[in-house]
Amino acid sequence: MNALPNKLRLAERMSRLGTEGAFDTLVRARQLEAQGREIVHLEIGEPDFPTAGHIVEAAAAALREGWTHYSPPGGLPELQKAVAEDAGRRRGIAVDPSEVVITPGAKPILFYVILALVEPGDEVLCPDPGFPIYESMVRFVEARPVPYGLPEERDFEIDVGEMLAKITDRTRLIILNSPHNPTGGAIGRAQLERLAGGLAGRDIFVLSDEIYHRLIYDGEHASLAQLPGWKERTIILDGFSKAYAMTGWRLGYGVMRADLAEQVGRLIVNSHSCTASFTQMAGVAALRGDQSAVSSMLAEFRRRRAVMVEGLNRIPGFRCRWPRGAFYAFPNITGTGLSSRALADALLHEAGVACLPGTAFGRGGEGYLRFSYANSVENIEEALRRTARWIEARLSP
Numbered sequence: 015m016n017a018l019p020n021k022l023r024l025a026e027r028m029s030r031l032g033t034e035g036a037f038d039t040l041v042r043a044r045q046l047e048a049q050g051r052e053i054v055h056l057e058i059g060e061p062d063f064p065t066a067g068h069i070v071e072a073a074a075a076a077l078r079e080g081w082t083h084y085s086p087p088g089g090l091p092e093l094q095k096a097v098a099e100d101a102g103r104r105r106g107i108a109v110d111p112s113e114v115v116i117t118p119g120a121k122p123i124l125f126y127v128i129l130a131l132v133e134p135g136d137e138v139l140c141p142d143p144g145f146p147i148y149e150s151m152v153r154f155v156e157a158r159p160v161p162y163g164l165p166e167e168r169d170f171e172i173d174v175g176e177m178l179a180k181i182t183d184r185t186r187l188i189i190l191n192s193p194h195n196p197t198g199g200a201i202g203r204a205q206l207e208r209l210a211g212g213l214a215g216r217d218i219f220v221l222s223d224e225i226y227h228r229l230i231y232d233g234e235h236a237s238l239a240q241l242p243g244w245k246e247r248t249i250i251l252d253g254f255s256k257a258y259a260m261t262g263w264r265l266g267y268g269v270m271r272a273d274l275a276e277q278v279g280r281l282i283v284n285s286h287s288c289t290a291s292f293t294q295m296a297g298v299a300a301l302r303g304d305q306s307a308v309s310s311m312l313a314e315f316r317r318r319r320a321v322m323v324e325g326l327n328r329i330p331g332f333r334c335r336w337p338r339g340a341f342y343a344f345p346n347i348t349g350t351g352l353s354s355r356a357l358a359d360a361l362l363h364e365a366g367v368a369c370l371p372g373t374a375f376g377r378g379g380e381g382y383l384r385f386s387y388a389n390s391v392e393n394i395e396e397a398l399r400r401t402a403r404w405i406e407a408r409l410s411p
């Protein structure tokens with residue numbers, strides 16, 4: 015008989031990995047639904063639109079044509095070329111296909127770049143609130159996440175002065191995310207220029223998460239990679255999930271200097287080998303084909319943003335800025351007297367509205383909730399009605 019204990023003994027590093035609150039809340043909401051409750055889902059960050067027909071057709075054709083084999087680890091040359099042209103043209107920079115790495119979703123770019131560049135004990139500046147995977151990955155490699163804020167009074171644009179004050183000799187990487195999840199804030203060119211000036215002469219890389227850059231409502235998207243000398247120090251993370259409503263396809267990419275791209279390719283060979291070939295062919299069709307689905311999605315998000323922000327601002331104790339990009343509203347809820355977690359839990363269990371506490375994105379998210387408006391206007395209005403009703407009952411004497 016085997017006398018070994020049955021308890022799973024995990025490697026210590028697993029204790030440093032975090033998770034994503036949106037998935038946890040989705041699981042809890044689904045459990046409530048299984049018990050017969052009716053929940054409005056405003057927790058998950060994915061467009062509710064179908065992928066455009068011509069992209070689906072391209073994938074089906076690719077399957078029929080035999081794009082069913084391994085691709086090179088860094089991606090099919092066809093897609094690397096299409097990404098280089100598209101990513102370069104949209105930002106006004108020259109990108110060579112050798113600087114493009116294709117991955118199953120954009121998330122692995124984070125994983126691999128941090129593994130490739132960050133040593134134990136290094137410091138990495140991460141937005142707080144911010145996408146939770148940044149901090150999780152930084153801790154995983156035994157580095158130290160150094161949080162920087164996104165002040166509400168600046169419409170959640172970074173405060174470069176604060177950021178520069180946090181740079182030390184151990185700073186190895188800065189993570190920027192614009193448009194930003196969860197606040198909807200965006201970084202303008204002036205702040206990027208200030209940042210570049212402050213970082214001059216330092217051996218620091220910037221990972222610029224631009225996954226929402228096609229979803230911007232006011233002004234133009236700005237990328238650090240556009241500033242002279244910064245393309246070589248910037249890793250652009252981008253992909254198809256949000257812009258083309260392709261979250262489940264798992265297709266993303268990074269744009270980075272060719273020598274780093276080669277090293278990321280080595281990590282890919284050691285892990286997922288390559289991204290599905292027929293999916294990559296669909297990616298070529300997405301980038302080269304008709305872009306009208308992207309513009310109509312943006313127009314619809316703009317309409318929903320207005321319903322969401324105006325509705326939230328009518329709820330007692332809530333105060334909501336206008337997000338400049340992405341599809342999240344991030345109201346300040348301190349006026350309700352409740353913590354983010356307590357309010358998010360109560361809305362889920364008592365009002366049937368699934369949203370996320372700001373703290374799912376770090377300590378800096380206390381006092382806020384994140385509502386995704388990637389849902390129909392009817393559902394958004396229903397969620398707002400339920401939230402307002404719950405708050406009014408709770409706050410009335």
Ligand SMILES: Cc1ncc(COP(=O)(O)O)c(C=O)c1O
Binds near residue numbers: 120255265
């Ligand atoms: C800020 C941010 N970066 C990256 C990703 C990952 O995108 P993908 O689904 O392509 O892996 C997300 C997805 O929610 C995100 O919000």
